[in-house]
Amino acid sequence: MTSDIRSWSLWGRKFTSPVMLASGTAGFGLELLERGSLAGTAIVVSKATTLEPREGNPPPRLVETRFGLLNSVGLANPGVDAVMENILPSAAMLPCPLIVNVAGKSEREFAAVVDRLEGSSIPFGYEINVSCPNVAAGGVAFGASPETVDRIARMVREVTDRPFSVKLTPNEGSLTESARAAEEGGANAVTVSNTYLGMRIDWRTGKPLLHRSVGGYSSPAILPMTVARVFTVSSCVDIPVLASGGATCPEDILELLAAGAAMVQVGTRVMRRPDAAAELLTGIKNFLEETLS
Amino acid sequence: MMTAQGPDLEVTVLENREILPGVHSMVFRTHGNVYADSLPGQFLQVEVSPGPFPVTRRPLTIDGLHGDDCVRVVFESVGSGTSMLAFKPVGTSLRILGPLGRGYELRPGGWLLIGGGLGAAGLGFLASRIDCRSVLLGAATSSRLLPLPGLPVLTATEDGSRGTHGLVTDLLGSVEWTAIENVAVCGPVGMMDAVIRQIPERLLGMTQVSTEARMGCGYGVCEGCSLPAAAGGYLKCCTDGPVIPAADIDWERWRGGNT
Numbered sequence: 001m002t003s004d005i006r007s008w009s010l011w012g013r014k015f016t017s018p019v020m021l022a023s024g025t026a027g028f029g030l031e032l033l034e035r036g037s038l039a040g041t042a043i044v045v046s047k048a049t050t051l052e053p054r055e056g057n058p059p060p061r062l063v064e065t066r067f068g069l070l071n072s073v074g075l076a077n078p079g080v081d082a083v084m085e086n087i088l089p090s091a092a093m094l095p096c097p098l099i100v101n102v103a104g105k106s107e108r109e110f111a112a113v114v115d116r117l118e119g120s121s122i123p124f125g126y127e128i129n130v131s132c133p134n135v136a137a138g139g140v141a142f143g144a145s146p147e148t149v150d151r152i153a154r155m156v157r158e159v160t161d162r163p164f165s166v167k168l169t170p171n172e173g174s175l176t177e178s179a180r181a182a183e184e185g186g187a188n189a190v191t192v193s194n195t196y197l198g199m200r201i202d203w204r205t206g207k208p209l210l211h212r213s214v215g216g217y218s219s220p221a222i223l224p225m226t227v228a229r230v231f232t233v234s235s236c237v238d239i240p241v242l243a244s245g246g247a248t249c250p251e252d253i254l255e256l257l258a259a260g261a262a263m264v265q266v267g268t269r270v271m272r273r274p275d276a277a278a279e280l281l282t283g284i285k286n287f288l289e290e291t292l293s
Numbered sequence: 294m295m296t297a298q299g300p301d302l303e304v305t306v307l308e309n310r311e312i313l314p315g316v317h318s319m320v321f322r323t324h325g326n327v328y329a330d331s332l333p334g335q336f337l338q339v340e341v342s343p344g345p346f347p348v349t350r351r352p353l354t355i356d357g358l359h360g361d362d363c364v365r366v367v368f369e370s371v372g373s374g375t376s377m378l379a380f381k382p383v384g385t386s387l388r389i390l391g392p393l394g395r396g397y398e399l400r401p402g403g404w405l406l407i408g409g410g411l412g413a414a415g416l417g418f419l420a421s422r423i424d425c426r427s428v429l430l431g432a433a434t435s436s437r438l439l440p441l442p443g444l445p446v447l448t449a450t451e452d453g454s455r456g457t458h459g460l461v462t463d464l465l466g467s468v469e470w471t472a473i474e475n476v477a478v479c480g481p482v483g484m485m486d487a488v489i490r491q492i493p494e495r496l497l498g499m500t501q502v503s504t505e506a507r508m509g510c511g512y513g514v515c516e517g518c519s520l521p522a523a524a525g526g527y528l529k530c531c532t533d534g535p536v537i538p539a540a541d542i543d544w545e546r547w548r549g550g551n552t
């Protein structure tokens with residue numbers, strides 16, 4: 001009876017855990033695999049993959065704030081060809097499916113990267129990260145414009161039959177309109193959402209603490225913002241909503257599921273606790289047992 | 294060199310001593326022997342609070358081992374995380390992840406060890422595993438000099454309160470270079486860069502430096518801890534290092550970019 005409650009699903013697949021590992025804080029899952037830390041993980045989302053290699057931003061790339069973390073890693077990755085050749089073959093050993101997170105500098109780059117990844121049997125699906133800046137539009141995130149999101153989703157849809165999620169930005173534009181545009185364009189889920197733009201300055205010198213001045217803010221403190229956005233977005237699209245932002249303890253996961261999420265991604269927490277997924281799943285099961293008994 | 298990615302353990306604070314003003318020596322009992330094989334230069338990630346903040350751990354170099362189940366760190370309170378740690382009473386349990394990263398490659402032949410300030414943490418551990426001919430220590434003032442008992446140490450202080458009045462590089466002139474085949478350097482970037490420029494060229498390829506970068510995870514997944522690589526792009530301090538051959542680092546970019 002209770003076992004029904006303890007199963008979650010995405011894209012026709014059933015999972016015994018609602019916990020996904022978010023993009024950028026789990027690599028491609030291989031370090032965690034080597035540590036034996038993937039128990040409790042339903043799906044690993046890879047770090048961003050782009051067409052060309054990107055060395056990422058100069059240091060410092062991280063700065064901790066009193067109540068969270070700012071990062072400006074800058075989508076550091078070896079490029080899709082190296083990912084295909086050197087990383088995905090090892091990812092066949094993962095005990096869970098892998099979703100490849102895809103980023104781009106231009107609207108066309110997303111579909112171009114996905115097109116290459118189609119040559120591998122490994123990806124369970126894709127996560128299209130439209131939170132990155134659109135150079136042609138003056139650095140505004142692709143995700144800020146529903147028209148752009150719609151076009152990107154359609155281009156991706158054209159090159160793959162695999163399911164994909166569009167990972168939206170909470171910083172610019174309307175999340176609900178962009179979510180609807182993703183659905184219209186053929187996306188099979190939306191991820192709500194990415195980090196919040198933030199900055200820290202050393203007031204003594206006037207210098208920013210991150211080399212790139214601004215970064216993405218993640219923290220347990222953003223949880224209520226994610227709950228609100230998941231709640232709103234899940235009522236206006238029919239595709240699954242994947243929650244991302246602030247999930248730190250088992251109650252957070254249950255709250256995001258209650259807000260309408262199909263699954264919940266965990267990012268920053270994994271940096272502190274490699275075994276976060278297993279720890280969270282144990283807690284979730286305990287809570288569910290308590291509630292159901 | 295080898296990289297090890299140790300487990301996440303619940304440990305007990307067995308000792309917490311202020312050995313210099315604001316500098317603590319802390320021993321963790323690990324209830325197991327996973328640290329027995331750790332190498333000088335490796336580090337651990339300390340979870341300084343059981344609560345949600347700070348959201349990341351704090352990296353600290355392994356300063357030494359006690360028996361088969363205890364590991365020691367030496368740290369300075371410089372901010373929120375290290376201050377929280379400094380207040381942990383004996384008996385507190387907390388989590389440490391480690392041993393992490395690449396330690397020193399323990400090559401044969403005579404070694405010269407050079408440390409700046411708290412960079413001397415871990416040099417005693419290294420000295421116990423190699424043929425240590427000489428140690429050069431520099432600090433702003435005598436109360437920033439870590440004790441390294443039993444080692445052939447020459448000191449320099451910027452205010453002249455102990456040893457030579459000046460910088461650690463001022464001590465390079467007194468080194469018996471013929472006996473030296475390996476060099477280990479650990480300290481602030483500016484100090485390490487100055488040392489690298491002044492040691493004999495034949496030793497450059499035999500010089501290993503212990504680096505630092507702001508870390509997120511400490512075990513290779515977040516790409517937060519970048520160090521400029523001589524080959525272009527970046528190395529990851531936590532898994533390519535923290536101990537890195539001096540020649541593999543782009544010192545120009547590292548000095549420039551580090552704030």
Ligand SMILES: Cc1cc2nc3c(=O)[nH]c(=O)nc-3n(C[C@H](O)[C@H](O)[C@H](O)COP(=O)(O)OP(=O)(O)OC[C@H]3O[C@@H](n4cnc5c(N)ncnc54)[C@H](O)[C@@H]3O)c2cc1C
Binds near residue numbers: 351355366530
């Ligand atoms: C591999 C490695 C080994 C280290 N070993 C030691 C050690 O043995 N003993 C020791 O005292 N310190 C060591 N450090 C530095 C130590 O990790 C930082 O001092 C600590 O993280 C600061 O945390 P905080 O919360 O107290 O400071 P914060 O409040 O975060 O910052 C205070 C100050 O510390 C600096 N800082 C913050 N994080 C780092 C960091 N990761 N590296 C360098 N500076 C930082 C900031 O620039 C700032 O000036 C090591 C760092 C690394 C990367």
Ligand SMILES: Cc1cc2nc3c(=O)[nH]c(=O)nc-3n(C[C@H](O)[C@H](O)[C@H](O)COP(=O)(O)O)c2cc1C
Binds near residue numbers: 216246266
């Ligand atoms: C160090 C770091 C790197 C990240 N890299 C990416 C990335 O490459 N692509 C992406 O879509 N999101 C990236 N993110 C955002 C996370 O996937 C996640 O959406 C965000 O951190 C909020 O969730 P959290 O509070 O659980 O961390 C990154 C976050 C961090 C902290």
Ligand code: FES
Binds near residue numbers: 509511513516517530
């Ligand atoms: S600190 Fe995360 S990769 Fe090095």
